[in-house]
Amino acid sequence: MTSAVIQMVSQDAILANLQRASALLEQAAAGGARLAVLPENFAAMGRRDAAAIGRAEALGEGPILPWLKRTARDLKLWIVAGTLPLPPLGRPEAKSHACSLLVDEHGEVAARYDKLHLFDVDVADNRGRYRESDDYAHGNQVVVADTPVGRVGLSVCYDLRFPELYSALRAAGAELITAPAAFTAVTGAAHWEVLIRARAIETQCYLLAAAQGGLHPGPRETHGQAAIVDPWGRIVAQQARGEAVLLATRDRDEQASIRARMPVVSHRRFFSQDALRPAQTSE
Numbered sequence: 001m002t003s004a005v006i007q008m009v010s011q012d013a014i015l016a017n018l019q020r021a022s023a024l025l026e027q028a029a030a031g032g033a034r035l036a037v038l039p040e041n042f043a044a045m046g047r048r049d050a051a052a053i054g055r056a057e058a059l060g061e062g063p064i065l066p067w068l069k070r071t072a073r074d075l076k077l078w079i080v081a082g083t084l085p086l087p088p089l090g091r092p093e094a095k096s097h098a099c100s101l102l103v104d105e106h107g108e109v110a111a112r113y114d115k116l117h118l119f120d121v122d123v124a125d126n127r128g129r130y131r132e133s134d135d136y137a138h139g140n141q142v143v144v145a146d147t148p149v150g151r152v153g154l155s156v157c158y159d160l161r162f163p164e165l166y167s168a169l170r171a172a173g174a175e176l177i178t179a180p181a182a183f184t185a186v187t188g189a190a191h192w193e194v195l196i197r198a199r200a201i202e203t204q205c206y207l208l209a210a211a212q213g214g215l216h217p218g219p220r221e222t223h224g225q226a227a228i229v230d231p232w233g234r235i236v237a238q239q240a241r242g243e244a245v246l247l248a249t250r251d252r253d254e255q256a257s258i259r260a261r262m263p264v265v266s267h268r269r270f271f272s273q274d275a276l277r278p279a280q281t282s283e
Contacts, residue, residue: 001149003176003206004028004036005237007226007244009214010045014053017043018067020243027245029075034105034148036245038082039210039226040098040157040182046217050135054085054096069107076105078147082180082210083115083156085136095137100154100180102145110147113154114139117162125186126219132158142168149250150175153205157181160195163202170203170265176250177205182212188223193235201233204259206250213241231255 006024010017021042028036043064044053056062064084072079081103085096097114104110116139118132142165144153153169153176160179169177177199183192192211200207206228213224224241228248237246259265 001034002032002247002249003149003208003228004031004033005208005210005226005228005246005248006036006038006042007211007213007224007239007242007246008039008042009222009242010039010042010212010216012044012046012217014044014063017045018063022067022071024243024245025071025075025077025079028247029077031245031247033077033247035078035080035152037080037178037180037208037210039212040083040180041212042082042180043084045182045212046220048135050085050096054087055092057084058087058092068101068103072103072105073107078105078110078149079103080152080154080178080180080208080210086112096135097139098132098136098156100156100178102147102152102154104147111143111145111154113143113156114141115156115159116140116142116165117158119158123184123186125184125221127184130184142172144169144172144174150206150252153177155179157183160199161191163199166199166203166205167268170205174203174205175255176208177203178208178210180210183223185221185223188225192223192225193227196227196229197233197235200229200231202264204231204255204262204264206230206248206255211239213239213244231258 081101083098086099087094100113102111153174211226212222227238
């Protein structure tokens with residue numbers, strides 16, 4: 001089964017972004033993909049009205065969710081919808097999460113992951129300061145779901161810096177892990193490839209790293225380099241900047257062989273608090 005990773009250069013106009021995403025998803029489906037991963041903030045970049053967007057979507061008044069479900073049905077495609085602002089279910093007035101939805105080929109939501117780690121950092125770029133927690137609430141659950149391409153674990157962007165999440169996804173049975181992202185040009189140049197390869201190697205999963213790659217309102221520049229990484233850490237498809245659709249087929253036999261030859265899960269050891277204390281020295 002083939003998976004697709006999509007790179008975009010989303011702007012602040014939602015309908016125009018959905019139109020571009022439709023064209024890229026059509027390419028993915030035409031290439032034989034059963035599952036496609038959109039990047040973080042695929043529907044809007046540079047907007048500061050996440051609360052309003054999320055509330056409208058939760059009340060059935062926004063364009064994103066109807067488009068997403070219709071597109072999945074029309075293309076008979078499972079879609080990981082990067083991220084979009086969504087409040088908790090049944091609480092439209094609550095603070096939104098940076099939510100990554102998995103929608104099946106019938107247009108039904110199969111899983112929802114709310115981003116655990118929010119990007120509250122200072123970066124030496126034109127913007128300088130990022131505070132996702134101003135607009136979003138933290139998630140609190142690890143999410144893995146069955147799909148036609150295998151058992152998929154969900155993550156988002158800044159999560160890549162927290163390997164314990166990926167160990168939990170592997171422990172929950174993940175065979176592929178999605179990582180829709182919008183890495184800054186500065187942090188991406190320094191760490192993006194190292195992180196996506198490391199997360200694939202340590203989990204022995206395919207890493208489906210969708211990305212934003214270009215210039216956005218804000219002003220903001222994203223790194224790009226969307227990629228598909230195999231369980232041995234090899235980059236099997238990659239795009240530097242601009243729009244792209246990357247395709248790769250999961251080799252189940254090779255993945256099973258890698259896991260059997262290097263059984264890191266069975267070798268993992270856990271440490272007590274006592275083991276983490278400084279060693280006592282005698283005089």
